[in-house]
Amino acid sequence: xxISNVKELIFVFEQTGAKEFINSVLSTTNKEIVVVxxxxxxxxxxxxxxxxxRTLGSYSQTDDANLxxxxxWMRAWPDKPVLNGKSFKELLVYxxxxxxxxxxxxxxxxxxxxxxxLIECIKNVLDEEKPGKVWIKGSEEVRYIVSSLHxxxxxxxxxQSEGEKNQSKVSxxxxxxxxxxxxxxxxxxxxxxxxxxxxRMGTKCKILVVTEVSNWRREFDYVLQRHETRxxxxxxxxxxxxxxxxxxxxxxxxNRPSRLFxxxxxxxxxxxxxxxxxxxxxxxxxxxxxxxxxxxRNKFASLWNQLRRSDxxxxxxxxxxxxxxxxxxxxxxxxxxxxxxxAAVTLIEASKRILEMxxxxxxxxxxxxxxxxxxxxNAAREKGIPxxxxxxxxxxxxxxxxxxxQQHISGERKELLFPIPDKMCVWSxxxxxxxxxxxxxxxxxxxxxxxxxxxLLPEAIKFFDYEKIMGKxxxxxxxxxxxxxxxxxxxxxxxxxxxxxxxxxIKALPDCHMIVKMHPNETDVLFYERAANExxxxxxxxxxDFSLYELLYISNLVILSYSTVAVEAxxxxxxxxxxxLMHLHSNVSFIKNRKxxxxxxxxxxxxxxxxxxxNTDKVKEIVxxxxxxxxxxxxxxxxxxxERIVKLILDLKSEKSPLEAARNIGSP
Numbered sequence: 057x058x059i060s061n062v063k064e065l066i067f068v069f070e071q072t073g074a075k076e077f078i079n080s081v082l083s084t085t086n087k088e089i090v091v092v093x094x095x096x097x098x099x100x101x102x103x104x105x106x107x108x109x110r111t112l113g114s115y116s117q118t119d120d121a122n123l124x125x126x127x128x129w130m131r132a133w134p135d136k137p138v139l140n141g142k143s144f145k146e147l148l149v150y151x152x153x154x155x156x157x158x159x160x161x162x163x164x165x166x167x168x169x170x171x172x173x174l175i176e177c178i179k180n181v182l183d184e185e186k187p188g189k190v191w192i193k194g195s196e197e198v199r200y201i202v203s204s205l206h207x208x209x210x211x212x213x214x215x216q217s218e219g220e221k222n223q224s225k226v227s228x229x230x231x232x233x234x235x236x237x238x239x240x241x242x243x244x245x246x247x248x249x250x251x252x253x254x255x256r257m258g259t260k261c262k263i264l265v266v267t268e269v270s271n272w273r274r275e276f277d278y279v280l281q282r283h284e285t286r287x288x289x290x291x292x293x294x295x296x297x298x299x300x301x302x303x304x305x306x307x308x309x310x311n312r313p314s315r316l317f318x319x320x321x322x323x324x325x326x327x328x329x330x331x332x333x334x335x336x337x338x339x340x341x342x343x344x345x346x347x348x349x350x351x352x353r354n355k356f357a358s359l360w361n362q363l364r365r366s367d368x369x370x371x372x373x374x375x376x377x378x379x380x381x382x383x384x385x386x387x388x389x390x391x392x393x394x395x396x397x398x399a400a401v402t403l404i405e406a407s408k409r410i411l412e413m414x415x416x417x418x419x420x421x422x423x424x425x426x427x428x429x430x431x432x433x434n435a436a437r438e439k440g441i442p443x444x445x446x447x448x449x450x451x452x453x454x455x456x457x458x459x460x461x462q463q464h465i466s467g468e469r470k471e472l473l474f475p476i477p478d479k480m481c482v483w484s485x486x487x488x489x490x491x492x493x494x495x496x497x498x499x500x501x502x503x504x505x506x507x508x509x510x511x512l513l514p515e516a517i518k519f520f521d522y523e524k525i526m527g528k529x530x531x532x533x534x535x536x537x538x539x540x541x542x543x544x545x546x547x548x549x550x551x552x553x554x555x556x557x558x559x560x561x562i563k564a565l566p567d568c569h570m571i572v573k574m575h576p577n578e579t580d581v582l583f584y585e586r587a588a589n590e591x592x593x594x595x596x597x598x599x600x601d602f603s604l605y606e607l608l609y610i611s612n613l614v615i616l617s618y619s620t621v622a623v624e625a626x627x628x629x630x631x632x633x634x635x636x637l638m639h640l641h642s643n644v645s646f647i648k649n650r651k652x653x654x655x656x657x658x659x660x661x662x663x664x665x666x667x668x669x670x671n672t673d674k675v676k677e678i679v680x681x682x683x684x685x686x687x688x689x690x691x692x693x694x695x696x697x698x699e700r701i702v703k704l705i706l707d708l709k710s711e712k713s714p715l716e717a718a719r720n721i722g723s724p
Contacts, residue, residue: 114657153434164456175205265290613665
């Protein structure tokens, strides 16, 4: 890289004290100064310093390429030799499956993805600006990366953020500390519960259903004209199986502390709704499993001590010209010591016991890459029990669990393979194509059934009434409705930036009312209330338990990041604004294909909202194209998805071959 002394560069990664830092730099040099802020939140809060300030993301014009580089690194690294000729994936094999598959999503989403994008963005800044000296406020990581790319001698000054010290990136939700005690407490609090309602013992095979409390929603049944709380994936499936005399057992998998007691409190209600016992997964954990998990944790600790001393391990952690070992070693250590790694072993052992105790003929689940689901798929494969999963979101490269090399799915070493179900019920031909091309699933695995969550919608939508819905929500008449669909974003910074900018933009529109539709996995209502107070914004409602489709029906506009709600909104001919303010989601299908109005600069948000509400010809064209795209992604709604899934389940236990069974389920 050619170094020129015509300008100097300041990276600002922390707002606190940044103005003083910049002024101190200005007092020491007469060179041209370029200020680059970490993100728009930092830039906005300091905007009075001048228009010349830029954000890190504004230098990157190749978001797709940056994300692809992160994905490619993540796919390759686990297979590199890191200790005694063995790969990280091999070193984590336990009972016929690699624990790596349980940890990869967190390591990728909470660390590698953002780190590689950061390296690429800094490289772009240095290539474009060609600074002589560089000053850094607030990030040791940036200092390290700049030193690697630009030379340590060219760093003129550095001031570290206090908040960055000892900050864990991948395990802030791992609930570290005393995992054995926590597991025993879970066993006592939930695992000792015995379901009060027993299923009708059928004379036919047993079907094991794996679900969780986030699937439990309160919705209005427009056909029966009453509210009903039900499992949006499995209610109709279980009812149809039970009505045909099949024995159904239901395992509740809940691992979020904020929802554990909710799941426990709702057990009686869920039992009654299903007409079958809902048993927490902890019920199958015994003392022997707890001790095995503890032994495994000790082995992980020993493995980590060996890895830290391995030259191969350190060499493997390199991206381009940057050795990222120092940046990620704490994160890997934290992840191996976390409750997530500990619980992976527990779930592997518990899954074997679940199958031994329940003796199912078929296992069906809504999430094929969750920890319990991976464990059950692996255990069922060993016992020859067929497994079925149901698509629960868009299939794209955004989700690292759907990005594989062929040898991850069909390689010779069975213990290193990513466990996949025998059949996956998907919404559409597009979803099937993505699974076979991106995830490398065999052609026989994805079966087009439609989405059981929408079986009620074709009839229900006939009864939707704008005035009644507005009345139920207590929203003043005459207001335009903007629905902000939140997400359980892995990046806390991104979550804060998006919420702040949405609230700031909509408060400028007094004739609008915003509905904050919280993601089912979110529980922190106060987070949004605090954001509203900071923005001095009052025209909003926070909604958790309400029909998504009713909310979409009354909405004039939907704003989100990358949620599947975008495609649901497009199907209902609503304009959608997708916020990608940190350039992290360009591989999501509707963002990549520009079927939503994609905002990557917050200064464009208000004008985009006004354009959508004005329903211009441009917006009408986008909405029409979005509807076509949504129908391709989501498939046909004919109210028969649950029926097809039940048929597939039963065909798997028939004398027909799986291929013949797939041909006879009657795809929509």
